[in-house]
Amino acid sequence: MMRIGRVSAGLAAGLAVAAATFVGAAASEPAPGQIGLQEAVTPVMEQLNSFHNLLLYIITAITLFVMGLLAYVMWRFNAKRNPTPSRTSHNTLIEIVWTVVPVIILLFIAVPSFSLLYYMDRAEEPEMTLVVTGYQWHWGYEYPDQQVPEYLSFIVDDEDLEEGQVRLLSVDEPVILPVDTDIQILIKAGDVLHSWAVPAFGIKKDAVPGHTNETWARIEQEGIYYGMCSELCGDRHGFMPIEVRAVSREAFDDWVMEQVAGRDLETPPQLLTQTYEEALARRQVAEVE
Numbered sequence: 279m280m281r282i283g284r285v286s287a288g289l290a291a292g293l294a295v296a297a298a299t300f301v302g303a304a305a306s307e308p309a310p311g312q313i314g315l316q317e318a319v320t321p322v323m324e325q326l327n328s329f330h331n332l333l334l335y336i337i338t339a340i341t342l343f344v345m346g347l348l349a350y351v352m353w354r355f356n357a358k359r360n361p362t363p364s365r366t367s368h369n370t371l372i373e374i375v376w377t378v379v380p381v382i383i384l385l386f387i388a389v390p391s392f393s394l395l396y397y398m399d400r401a402e403e404p405e406m407t408l409v410v411t412g413y414q415w416h417w418g419y420e421y422p423d424q425q426v427p428e429y430l431s432f433i434v435d436d437e438d439l440e441e442g443q444v445r446l447l448s449v450d451e452p453v454i455l456p457v458d459t460d461i462q463i464l465i466k467a468g469d470v471l472h473s474w475a476v477p478a479f480g481i482k483k484d485a486v487p488g489h490t491n492e493t494w495a496r497i498e499q500e501g502i503y504y505g506m507c508s509e510l511c512g513d514r515h516g517f518m519p520i521e522v523r524a525v526s527r528e529a530f531d532d533w534v535m536e537q538v539a540g541r542d543l544e545t546p547p548q549l550l551t552q553t554y555e556e557a558l559a560r561r562q563v564a565e566v567e
C-alpha cells in the first residue's frame with residue numbers, strides 16, 4: 279500500500295514537472311518533458327498537426343468503444359451471471375457491420391491522408407532550391423540558384439559549446455533560409471543512407487546514395503530550428519544534427535552577397551528582394567560611406 283502511494287505521488291510530481299516544462303517550451307527544439315509535437319512553422323507541419331489531432335480523436339473513440347464493449351462482456355456474460363452460454367457462432371448482420379464500419383473509417387482517414395501526402399511532396403513553383411547532402415557524419419548544403427557552393431556543417435562538440443548553443447543540436451555552419459519563400463529541398467547522400475529531419479518543418483526525408491529526393495518548406499517565422507539525422511548511418515549517426523536559421527528575405531540576400539563576394543561568377547546569383555546589380559550597387563555605396 280505504502281509503495282503504491284509513493285509511486286503515484288512520484289507520478290503526480292513527474293506530471294506536474296512535465297506540465298510546467300511544456301508551458302515554457304521553446305518552439306524550435308525538443309524540451310525536457312515535452313508533451314506533443316514541436317510548434318509548427320510551415321504549412322506542411324500545420325496540416326500534419328491537424329491530421330495528427332484528427333487521428334487522435336478517432337483512435338480515442340475506437341479505444342473507448344472497444345474497452346466499453348470488453349467491460350460490458352466481462353460484467354454481463356461472466357460465468358456467475360451467465361452460467362449457460364449461448365452457442366451462437368454466426369450473425370450475418372453484425373459481421374457485415376464490423377467489416378463495413380472499419381472500411382468507412384479507413385476511407386475517411388485516407389482522403390485527408392493522401393491529399394496531405396501529395397501536398398508535402400513538392401512545392402508548385404519554388405522560388406529557390408536548397409541541396410542537402412548527407413555524409414558520414416555531417417551535412418553538406420548548396421544553393422545552386424544563389425551560386426553558393428556546397429559547404430559542410432558539423433556538430434559543435436561539448437567542450438566547444440558557446441553561450442546559447444544547444445548540446446547535440448548546434449552546428450558550426452547552419453543552413454540559412456529565408457522566411458515566406460517556397461523552398462525546394464533536394465536531398466541526397468554521398469555515402470550511406472541518412473535522413474534530413476526537421477520536426478518544426480514537418481520534414482523527414484531519406485537521403486539515398488545515387489538518388490535525389492525532393493520536398494519543400496515555407497518557413498513562416500524567423501528563428502532557429504533544429505533537427506537530426508533520422509536514418510541509422512553508422513558510428514556517429516547521433517552526432518550529425520541540423521540547424522536551420524530562418525531569416526528575413528532581405529537578410530538572406532545579404533548573406534548570399536557575402537558568400538559570393540570577391541568571386542568570379544558566370545551567372546549572377548538569384549536574389550529574392552533585388553537584382554544582383556542593385557545589391558552590388560548598394561554594397562559599393564555602403565563601402566564608400
Ligand SMILES: [Cu+2]
Pocket residue numbers: 412413415471472473507508509510511515518
Ligand atoms: Cu546520418
